Amino acid sequence: MRRCILIILLQFSGLIMAQDIKDAITIFDRGIEAYQQGNNQDAQTQFTEASTQFKSLLQGVLTDEDKAYAHYYNATALYFIARISKNKAGFDDAIAEFQEAVRSLKDASLLGDEYLKAKYMLALSSFRKSQLENVERSKIKWLTDAVSAFEDFLADSVLKAGKDEYVELRENGTFFLGYCYYLLGYYRAFTPSLADAKENIQKATERFESLGSASQENLAIASKFMSGVSHYTLARIYMRVPEEKWQSERLSTDPQSKAIENELTACVRIFQDVVSKSGSYQNINKLAKLNAGVGQVGLGSVGDKNALTNGISGLMDIRDIKDIGDEAVMRVADGQLLQYLIFGGSEQAVTGVYSGIASKYPEAYYWTGWVYFIGGNFDQALSNFNNFISRIPRGETRYLELEADAKFRIAESFFWKGVKEVNITLLDQAKSVYTALVSPQGQYYSYLTSEQIRRSTTRLFLINVEGMLQGNPDVKLFDAAMTAAGLSLPSDAESYIEAGKYFLEKGIREAENKREIALRFAERAFDLVINANVTAEIKNRAKFLKGVALVKLSTLYEGEKLAAVANQARDVLSTIASPYDNEAKYVTGISYFIQNDWENARATFSTLKARGHIRATYYYGLCLRGDCKGQAQAFLQIQATVKDRTDYWYQSAELELAKLSCRNEVTSPGPLAGVMSTPPMTYENLVDEAADRARKKREALFLWQRDNKFATIVDVDDLISDKPPKxxxxxxxxxxxxxxxxxxxxxxxxxxxxxxxxxxxxxxxxxxxxxxxxxxxxxxxxxxxxxxxxxxxxxxxMKKAVRYTRATEISASAMPMDVQNFADGILIVDGAQRRLVAVSKSGSVVKSLPFDSIGVSFATGFAVDGEQIYIVDSRANKVIRTNIDGTETKIIVYPKEEYDGKRVSNPTDISIWSGNIYIVDSGNHRILKFEGENFRRAFGEDSLRNPFGITSNSQTGDLYIADWGAMAVFVYDKDGNYKDRVSPAGIKLPVRVRADSEGYIWVVDMFSGVIGRYDENFRKVALLEGVVRSPRGIAQIGKGPDANLFIISGDKTEQFKGSWDNAYMPE
The missing domain is CATH 2.60.40.10 (Immunoglobulins)
Known part of the structure; x- marks a missing residue:
């Protein structure tokens, strides 16, 4: 017995739970509806309530199917809650619940829509979590999870089996997978794992290319667009590799510039193709135009001047387009920067464009600062670098790298400004920044290059040296300054060499007398090392540097003094051993060149040229004065050897070739036979002003290639919306x-x-x-x-359409006022003879009831309730109840009694439904409600104007009131609460309204002569126009083709017969 009761209770519990799940899903659906309408606040409320109910259900007894569905819908509700509130922890909850949903659905063998959508949403939740993370390391973590989950989803056998059924879901999953791979590649581009970054980008490209024929056209076009972005990003990954590390990184078997050029060329071609095919998708079309220009500017960064020019021109064409115009201007500025860095463009052209866009793109301050830094305008450089640092967003490695470099340039600007002005305060400011930079625990250390850290460390001790010298020109003070700095020989020989190199660098930044002093200090530093007990390698370096210092010093003199210093330099350089022996010969050639000794210079450079020395080849060409073709061949040979069009010597050769009238008459002799390796120190790096500027430009170019803004990508949320679960x-x-x-x-x-x-x-x-x-x-x-x-x-x-045909005229009344169904026929108010007349459906009079016998003056309406007849006496302002014999007559509404504060005035119609009586109190613009014969309330005064007819819906009790003054039919519920105001089609002045046994509503317009038949929502079914003059009422006996329709007018009652209307077509 107990077991039976338990089973019954469990079954009953299951029924309750099933109903509760349905209720929870209903709340969930309300959340989806609100979300789709953009009402996020209401959506979150509904989702939260639904989730609460699902969680409660999961604590109870559920069937396996209900449990699986509860987990699935709860997980989806949690997803949308997190999505709306942008709550990272919320996605953790959604991920855990989707995992449970996948397990539960699989256990219940529900391997359909919900199962696949749960796996899809599990992956999507990880992606959404990555979007909310601020730290790139965390983004990479969640993107990695998303990739794994999307891969698992796409490999699922259920998805593969439903190849045709789940096309859209599979395509969306594939696009998201490609998108996640792309973002992983992008973020990993800023880590040491460039090989991983490349692999991710290549996997992204594969996914995007697989969607080229996607069923969703917008997805197919967006995938092609993202394929272009992937090629661009791969080129930028290649750009992040320093030239000297290209071979060791093994990212491509092509030379670095070629690998970059290949990817950028592909991206430009793809974007241009997208532009031609995406006219219907304006957002993608605009971005493709922008990125085509960005790709061409990128080609400019590897020396393609034509592509750069075309890119700038194309970007200028779209600078006024909404949403992309500002970025287009920023990219134009980038193009002008590259013109300046590579092709000798104007400094003013760069700073002018950047200044107009800096308020929106903080990078503009950074690159403007660089231009001023290269030009030696340290005040402007400091201002722009500081503006950049104060405005950059936080969290992106790209900005952290730029910020660290900006900080280093700030230190350099303070340093050289302080040196030039002999300003200890500025040097102290530089010292403070350098100290922060070289601290391994500092925020910048990990983003600086080893060369920047080395240079910062050197600058710190040089600041101390400068602080002690304080501009004194006596070179002998150098010894004391170094001693005061705690340095001595031979142990600190490297510091002495660094000090000497600093004075070389200072020498090229100074002019006339100050330059000579700086170079003499350099010579002093190198002499001290040469004369100290140091290793042969150090001594060899010091001699080479002294030779360079003397050659540079010779440029300050003329005549005999020039010759004497140059000879001294050549004497020192002749003693140099490897690895500076060839560079020493080159510097010797430079010494002859400075003296205009073309013959010795040419001979020296010729020897080096034969061994593949690029710079010697350049000067060899310059020495061939008067030999146009010889010069052209030398410069063409440089370009054939270097190939990198951004290289200083390539561009220098290009400038010289442009001056030669015979250029087009000469063919390139091909590259040099081998290329001589470049030693750690060169003449140009040490003391050549133009080469120093070129070096800085090269540094800036590398930083631009490494850290400038990448190509703009499509917003995946605009492309693939969060579709509600099925x-x-x-x-x-x-x-x-x-x-x-x-x-x-x-x-x-x-x-x-x-x-x-x-x-x-x-x-x-x-x-x-x-x-x-x-x-x-x-x-x-x-x-x-x-x-x-x-x-x-x-x-x-379906209900067949009925047409009505005039059958006969009933002569029972000369002035009918109202008509109602009664027994098997109809009952008519005969206004002329002041009586009620009962008529059979054949038209014969069955019985009549004189008004005088029941105390009625004049009636405009009545209602029938079984055998009881309720008559409104509009003259006497009363309502009576009687029967057809007039033997049971009673006053229901009294003329002198107040109802809700007023006496009845000109009652016109009455309706009865389920024991309730509703009376049209027309003179007071209201309806009176009685329960039985007890008055309950009045209503309608605030809406009604001239109400006349009334009827009740037999199913709901709703009241329909014809108000000719308001030209409308009003709808109230059975309790008298307002519901609606309707203007039925074809009706102008409604006076009577009736509801028939088929649920149709008839509305009579006496003034227009129109009778309309409507469904329960007042949609027109049919109009009877002009069939009766001044109709006042209507009654129907029977249905369909058996219907008899009775219409009363001013002087007669007419009968119409129904028949099927097979030609009828609803509007």
Missing amino acids: TNVVVEFIIEPKGGDEQLLIDGKSGVAKMLEPGRYQAELTRGKHTYQVRKKGFYLNDGSIKVSKSENITIS
Whole structure:
């Protein structure tokens, strides 16, 4: 017995739980609806309530199926809660619940839509979590999880088996996978793992290219666009490799510049193709135009001047386009910067464009600072670098790298400004910044190059040296300064060499007397090392540097003094051993060149040229004065050897070639036979002003290639929206009778329901409320709403259309005022003879009841309730109840009694429904409600103007009130609460309204001579126009072709016979 009770209780509990799941899903659907409408606050409220209910259900007893669905919908609700609130922890909850949903759905063998969507949403949740992370390391972590989950989703056997059924879901998953791979590659580009970055970008490209023929056109075009972005990003990954590390990184077998050029050329071609095919997708089209220009500017950074010019021109064309115009201007400025860094463009052209865009793009301050730094305008450099640092967003490695470099340039600017002005305060400021830079625990240390750290460390001790010298020109003070700095020989020989190199660098920044002093200090430093007990290698370096210092010093003199210093330099340089022996010969050639000794210079450079010395080849060409073709061949040989069009010597050769009239007459002799390796120190790096500027430009170019803004990508949220999960079920609609010309609309749309066979349709609908509408020839329009909660069959029974034909005139009354169904016939108020007349449906008078016998003065309306007849006496302002014999007469409404503070005035009609009596108190513009014969309330005064007729809906008790003054029919519920105001089609001044046994509503317009038939929603079914003059009322006996319609007018009652209207077509 107990076991039986327990089973019954469990079964009952299961029914309750099933109903609760349905209720929770209904709340969930409300959340989805609000979310789709953009009402996020309401959506979050609904999702939170739904999640609470799902969690509560999961604590109880559920079937395996219900448990799986509860986990799935709860996970989805949690996802949208986190999405709306942008809550990272919320996505953790969603991920855990989706994992549980996948397990539960699989255990319950529910391997359909929900199972696949759960796996898809699990991956999407990890992606969303990555979007909210601020630290790139965390982004990489969640993107890695997303990639793994999307890969698992796309490999699922259920998805593969439903190849045709899940096309869109599979395409979206593939795009997201490519998108995640792309972002992983982008973020890893700023880590040491460039090989991993490249692999991710290549995997992204593969996914995007696989969607080239996607069924979703926008996705296919966006995938092609992202393929272009991937090629661009791969080029930028290649650019991040310092030239000397290209071989060791093994990212490509091509030379670095070629590998970069290949990817950029591919990206430009793809973007241009997207532009031609994406006219219908303006956002993608605009971005493709922008990125095509960005790619061409990128080609400019590897020396393609034509591409750079075309890129700048194309970007200028789109600078006024909304959403991309500002970035286009920023990219134009980048192009001008590259013109300046590589091709000798104007400094003013760069700073001018950047200044106009700096308020929106902080990088503009950085690059402007660089231009001023290269030009030696340290005040402007400091201002712009500081502006950049104060405005940059935090968290991106790209900005951290730029910030660290900006900080180093600030220190350098303070340093050289302080040196030039002999300003200890500025040097102290430089010292403070350098100290911060070289601290391994500092925020900049890990983003600086080893050369920047070395130079910062050297600057710190040089600041101390300068602080002690304080501009004193006596070179002998150098010894004391070094000693005061705690340095001595031979142990600190390297510091002495660094000090000497500093004075060399200082020498090229000074002019005239100050230059000579700086170079003498350099010479002093190198002499001290040469004369100290140091290793041969150090001594060799010091001698080489002394030779360079003397050659540079010779440029300050003329005549004999020039010759003497140059000879001294050559004497020192002749003693130099490897690895500076060839560079010493080159510097010797420079010494001859400075003296205009072309013959010795040419001979020296010729020897080096034969061994593949690029710079010697350049000066060799310069020495061939008067030999145009010889010069051209030398310069063409440099370009054939160097190949990197951004190289200083390539561009120097290009400038010289441009001056030669015979350039087009000479063919390139090909590259030099081998290329001589460049030693750690060169003459140009040490003391050549132009080469020093070129070096800085080269540094800036590398930083631009490494850290400038990457290509703009499409917003995946604009492309693939967060589609709500399918709470869909399959509903079958059966239209009866079958056959004929018909159309089924679901939610106002055709095609939602697919015809299986005539009269049988199938539609996949979300759980919730839907509308349907059936149009069928020969039948009235059938429309309504359904609440879908499960797969089911719905039968829609059509009502055949009826036409009415005039049959006969009934002579029972000369002035009929109202007509109602009564017994098997009708009952008419005869105003002329002041009586009630009962008429059979054949038209004969059955019985009459004189008004005088029941105390009625004049009646305009009445109602029938079984055998009881309620008559409104509009003259006497009363209502009586009687029967057809007049033997049971009673006053219901008294003329002198107040109802809700007022006496009745000109009552015109009455309706009865379920024991309630409703009376039109026309003179007071209101309706009186009685329960039985007890007055309860009055209503309608705030809306009604001239109410006349009234009737009740037999199913709901809703009241329909014809108000000719308001030119409308008012709808109230059975309690007298206002619901609606309707202006039925074709009706101007409604005076009477009736509801027939088929649920149709008839409205009579006495003034226009129109009678309208409407469905329960007041949609027009038919209009009878002009068939009766001044109609006052209507009654119908029977249905369909058996219907007898009685219409009363001013002087007669007419009978119309019904028949099927097979030609009828609903509007």
